Amino acid sequence: MARITAGVGSSHVPLLGVAHDQGKERDDYFGPIFAGYDWTREWEKQEKPDVVILVYNDHASAFDMRFIPTFAIGCGERYKPADEGWGPRKVPDVIGHPDLAWHIAQSLILDEFDMTIINEMDVDHGLTVPLSMMFGACEAWPTTVIPLAVNVVTYPPPSGNRCWALGEAIARAVESFPEDLNVQIWGTGGMSHQLQGARAGLINPEWDNRFLDLLEAEDDAVRHIPHIEYLRETGSEGIEMVMWLIMRGALGHKVKTLHRHYHVPCSNTAIGHIVLEPNT
Ligand code: DHB
Ligand code: FE
Numbered sequence: 001m002a003r004i005t006a007g008v009g010s011s012h013v014p015l016l017g018v019a020h021d022q023g024k025e026r027d028d029y030f031g032p033i034f035a036g037y038d039w040t041r042e043w044e045k046q047e048k049p050d051v052v053i054l055v056y057n058d059h060a061s062a063f064d065m066r067f068i069p070t071f072a073i074g075c076g077e078r079y080k081p082a083d084e085g086w087g088p089r090k091v092p093d094v095i096g097h098p099d100l101a102w103h104i105a106q107s108l109i110l111d112e113f114d115m116t117i118i119n120e121m122d123v124d125h126g127l128t129v130p131l132s133m134m135f136g137a138c139e140a141w142p143t144t145v146i147p148l149a150v151n152v153v154t155y156p157p158p159s160g161n162r163c164w165a166l167g168e169a170i171a172r173a174v175e176s177f178p179e180d181l182n183v184q185i186w187g188t189g190g191m192s193h194q195l196q197g198a199r200a201g202l203i204n205p206e207w208d209n210r211f212l213d214l215l216e217a218e219d220d221a222v223r224h225i226p227h228i229e230y231l232r233e234t235g236s237e238g239i240e241m242v243m244w245l246i247m248r249g250a251l252g253h254k255v256k257t258l259h260r261h262y263h264v265p266c267s268n269t270a271i272g273h274i275v276l277e278p279n280t
Contacts, residue, residue, distance in 0.1 A: 002100065002174045002181035006047065007247040007255070008040070009215065009274040010133055012056060012188045014125040015267040017089055020132045033271045036261030037133045040275055043258070044134055048142070049184040051097045053104075053170060054127055055148045055246045056188045059084070061124035068154050069116035071166060073108070074147035075101040082122035091128050097144040100177055104146065107173035113166055123147055130188045133273075143184075152189065152240050157227070160242045164223035167249025174250075187247030191262075193269035194235025202235040205264055208272055211241060215248050215274060216257050222248070237269075247276075254279040 016033065019025060025034040061082035063069065076096050081088040108115050126149075131141055148170075151157055158166075167185070174183050191208040194200050214222035223245055230239045248255075259275040 002177040002179060002183050004171055004174050004183050004185055004250055004278065005049070006184050006258070007251045007276040008134065008184060008186040009244045009247060009272065009276070010130045010186065010188050011190055011266065011269065011271050011273065012126045012129045013267045013269060013271065014084070014129060017125050017129045017132060020137070021089060032263050033266050036263060036271065036273055039259045040134055040273070041136055043275065044142075047184070048182065050181040051100055051144050051146060051183045053146045053148055053183060053185045054130065054188070055150060055186060055243045056126035056130070057152045057240060057243060058149050059124055059126060059153060062121040063149070065154070068151050069149065070151050070158050071113065072116040072118050072149040073101055073105050074118050074121065074149070075105060076119040076121070079121060079123045079147060081128050082124040084124055088122075089128055091132060092138065092140050094123055094127065094131070094141060094145045094147070097146055100174075100181065100183075101146045103177050104170060104173040107176060108166070108169050111169045111172065113169055118149070121147075126188060130186060148246070150243050150246070152242060157239050157242060159227070160225050160245050161223045163242045163245040164220060164249035167246040167251075170246070171250040171252070185247045185250045187244035189240030189243045190238060191241065191270040191272040192234035192238045195237055195268055197236065199235055201268060203264055203270055204233050205262070205270060207233040208270055209262060212260060212262065212272060212274055215244065215276070216255065218254050220253070251276055251278045252280060
């Protein structure tokens with residue numbers, strides 16, 4: 001049967017896609033940011049996931065104010081990098097896993113999570129930057145990907161509690177797929193950042209690190225952090241962190257931390273990254 005073998009959390013800062021594509025990964029500014037992914041790149045080469053369920057948010061590239069799915073699952077064959085204003089990044093197309101994706105969609109919907117099913121969309125930095133951070137430059141991504149898009153751009157985003165519960169339901173869905181597959185789940189987005197208004201530039205390393213501590217904890221207190229706390233402590237865009245709870249919820253109560261990285265500054269925010277293993 002298919003199994004979720006690990007969870008990865010990562011920021012998806014668009015500037016890191018630019019740094020990667022322009023070969024600036026080891027310069028003075030970006031060096032300490034990318035160094036925190038060296039461990040993970042080596043680990044991924046050994047782990048060789050068959051599928052990554054990649055929880056991310058679209059930033060008005062595929063969706064806009066005309067339609068705003070709270071939770072959407074990509075069931076398509078392939079996804080192209082989106083044009084985010086400077087042309088699409090020159091990274092490989094993302095290859096889907098329609099069989100597992102449709103199975104997860106059916107399982108989630110019968111489990112009372114009313115997913116939006118998407119067969120065609122382009123994917124932006126929310127999805128392609130974490131792939132570059134984890135796999136570096138390549139001709140083809142070394143894994144298939146099931147995009148799972150979450151609305152964290154337009155109020156109201158889903159609660160942390162709902163995200164955690166969705167993660168639990170995803171784990172049930174994966175475990176009921178008969179084919180032997182090594183599946184990872186990634187939660188991307190965050191950390192604290194505000195890109196607009198009077199508090200633009202806000203970064204809260206103390207809160208971000210407490211969030212990472214809570215992800216490592218055996219209890220599930222982190223799922224109950226209310227929206228207002230994310231907004232107050234982590235700025236208007238820090239709510240992206242609720243997506244990490246889908247990843248965390250899928251791993252069960254006890255987890256083992258394999259790797260953790262945090263560095264400020266990174267563009268207008270911090271870089272946060274964690275690799276967790278279910279500890280059963
Ligand atoms: C920045 C970070 C993000 O997560 C994002 O989606 C857009 C911009 C930034 O730091 O500039
Ligand atoms: Fe973002």
